[in-house]
Amino acid sequence: MTTTLDRGASTPPPPISAAVSVDQLSKTFTSRGVHALENISLELDPGTFASLIGPSGCGKSTLLKIMAGLLDATEGTVEIGGSRVEGPRPDIGMMFQEATLLPWRSTIENVVLPLEISHGRAAAKAARPKAMELLTTVGIGGFADAYPEELSGGMAQRAAICRMLITEPSVLFLDEPFGALDELTRELMNDELQRICASRDATSVMVTHSIAEAVYLSDVIYVMSARPGRIAARIEVDLPRPRTVDMITTPEFGQVMREVRAHLDSGAML
Amino acid sequence: MAVAQGTENTAMPQTVVTENAGSAVAASPRRAGARRGLPTAVNLAAFGVAVLAVWHLIAISGLVPPILFPGPVDVAQETWRTVVGMATGDHVLESLWITTSEILLGFVLAILVGFLLGCLVGETKFGTNVVMPYLVAINVMPKVAFAPVFVAWFGFGISSKVVMAAFIAFFPIIVDTAAGLASVERNKLMLFQSLGASRWQTLLKLKLPGALPHIFAGVKTAAVLVVVGAVVGEYLGGGNGLGELIKLSASQLRLDRVFAMIIFLSVVGLLLYALVGRIERKVVFWRHSSHLEINGS
Numbered sequence: 001m002t003t004t005l006d007r008g009a010s011t012p013p014p015p016i017s018a019a020v021s022v023d024q025l026s027k028t029f030t031s032r033g034v035h036a037l038e039n040i041s042l043e044l045d046p047g048t049f050a051s052l053i054g055p056s057g058c059g060k061s062t063l064l065k066i067m068a069g070l071l072d073a074t075e076g077t078v079e080i081g082g083s084r085v086e087g088p089r090p091d092i093g094m095m096f097q098e099a100t101l102l103p104w105r106s107t108i109e110n111v112v113l114p115l116e117i118s119h120g121r122a123a124a125k126a127a128r129p130k131a132m133e134l135l136t137t138v139g140i141g142g143f144a145d146a147y148p149e150e151l152s153g154g155m156a157q158r159a160a161i162c163r164m165l166i167t168e169p170s171v172l173f174l175d176e177p178f179g180a181l182d183e184l185t186r187e188l189m190n191d192e193l194q195r196i197c198a199s200r201d202a203t204s205v206m207v208t209h210s211i212a213e214a215v216y217l218s219d220v221i222y223v224m225s226a227r228p229g230r231i232a233a234r235i236e237v238d239l240p241r242p243r244t245v246d247m248i249t250t251p252e253f254g255q256v257m258r259e260v261r262a263h264l265d266s267g268a269m270l
Numbered sequence: 271m272a273v274a275q276g277t278e279n280t281a282m283p284q285t286v287v288t289e290n291a292g293s294a295v296a297a298s299p300r301r302a303g304a305r306r307g308l309p310t311a312v313n314l315a316a317f318g319v320a321v322l323a324v325w326h327l328i329a330i331s332g333l334v335p336p337i338l339f340p341g342p343v344d345v346a347q348e349t350w351r352t353v354v355g356m357a358t359g360d361h362v363l364e365s366l367w368i369t370t371s372e373i374l375l376g377f378v379l380a381i382l383v384g385f386l387l388g389c390l391v392g393e394t395k396f397g398t399n400v401v402m403p404y405l406v407a408i409n410v411m412p413k414v415a416f417a418p419v420f421v422a423w424f425g426f427g428i429s430s431k432v433v434m435a436a437f438i439a440f441f442p443i444i445v446d447t448a449a450g451l452a453s454v455e456r457n458k459l460m461l462f463q464s465l466g467a468s469r470w471q472t473l474l475k476l477k478l479p480g481a482l483p484h485i486f487a488g489v490k491t492a493a494v495l496v497v498v499g500a501v502v503g504e505y506l507g508g509g510n511g512l513g514e515l516i517k518l519s520a521s522q523l524r525l526d527r528v529f530a531m532i533i534f535l536s537v538v539g540l541l542l543y544a545l546v547g548r549i550e551r552k553v554v555f556w557r558h559s560s561h562l563e564i565n566g567s
Contacts, residue, residue: 065460070463088463088466089466094464096460096461097457098455100457100458102479117465117466117471118465
């Protein structure tokens with residue numbers, strides 16, 4: 001039924017996306033006495049793509065981990081779809097800078113791993129057709145039975161995207177997802193990500209170092225400043241969707257980039 | 271004596287590895303590989319022949335009494351005689367079987383104890399902080415010195431040798447298992463945490479498979495040590511194994527026989543090592559080719 005070349009046509013019905021809200025969140029690492037985050041508040045409507053950008057050590061990764069329930073906040077709360085985040089949740093999909101595929105599992109076995117952990121082997125086996133479909137949509141269906149060492153960096157991250165999507169999460173948290181890839185692969189992957197997020201209407205939060213990447217993908221960009229980490233600016237990106245590579249050279253795109261950079265510089269000097 | 275035996279056993283598998291590498295290259299369809307592979311094999315054989323020749327020349331020179339220094343021909347003859355004897359079912363076959371069983375049982379025991387203690391040390395704070403220091407203390411003891419203790423506890427039969435063999439061999443498995451469990455990447459741990467994996471799931475699906483290459487390294491070291499342990503056990507604890515026959519032959523100044531026995535022991539050690547290597551290649555299949563893993567760090 002599904003055709004692979006027709007972009008977006010083969011995606012399953014989008015899961016109900018959820019609003020994400022962070023309320024007066026602070027984080028202190030008591031053991032090191034580091035005040036990592038101070039009074040962070042943000043509201044994301046369902047289906048929003050948001051980026052967190054800021055200098056190294058501004059706590060953007062820490063913030064993402066707290067939002068994903070991997071770290072506890074010292075103060076404040078995170079809510080996803082109206083319920084408080086108190087630990088890892090199945091409605092959250094996560095992606096890391098490295099693909100973190102397990103080398104002893106074939107690509108498709110890696111993709112169904114989240115289901116194997118949450119629902120057991122039988123559920124994972126039953127989900128294989130769905131995993132195959134996901135792999136085909138990102139263009140690596142032919143590598144389903146290959147092992148990670150046979151995949152290139154870009155293919156491995158595509159497999160990691162499928163692994164994130166197999167549980168049909170309503171929010172996606174991406175921690176510098178393509179930071180380890182070369183420029184060209186990175187552009188391709190950003191397009192892939194834009195397409196996936198648009199077709200699923202999932203609420204997404206991405207941590208990135210790249211201003212261009214943030215502008216290219218986001219509806220809203222949160223610029224953070226360091227020590228302690230707080231939000232220095234909230235910039236809405238009013239560029240039309242879908243974004244294309246041609247838009248990067250337009251004055252409008254450049255204007256948003258300049259705005260982000262201005263806040264980054266002043267924020268970094270605080 | 272026992273130590274010398276140990277070194278010999280360690281050296282042998284290495285030789286085999288080189289040989290395998292040489293023949294693998296020679297067998298490869300690429301011509302460049304074939305050209306490079308042949309001289310390696312030839313060099314290897316030539317060196318072996320040279321060593322044998324020097325040995326032979328010293329033996330026939332009359333500089334050393336032949337009874338103390340049998341030449342390669344004497345040793346080869348004696349080895350062949352023993353093999354023929356074994357084929358007709360004399361007592362050497364039984365001794366070889368006894369020693370082999372000690373080695374295998376000791377190996378299994380070492381793997382079981384080493385693996386379980388390795389998991390305890392690698393997985394729990396109690397193991398790391400409380401158990402490990404005592405294990406290190408045991409490891410620095412001269413373990414051979416415990417042989418009479420095991421004889422006193424387990425008698426002159428096979429069990430005292432099995433325990434001695436395991437006792438000498440188990441420590442590297444602990445260290446490598448614990449190190450393997452600790453070698454898991456932080457990002458992969460975070461992935462499992464984000465998937466809501468239990469501690470047990472994380473151990474079974476992430477840490478243990480990831481630790482396998484390390485564990486096999488420890489098991490291979492143990493495969494060499496376990497032969498040392500069994501022979502030391504036999505030297506000090508009697509019995510009917512090859513160690514006892516070596517002692518007996520040496521006391522009768524039948525050094526050709528001693529060397530023949532050492533050859534048998536080496537073959538057993540070699541086969542055990544090769545077996546572990548074969549299993550490793552099957553189990554840790556993803557380590558076959560060179561690393562194409564993308565690394566961000």
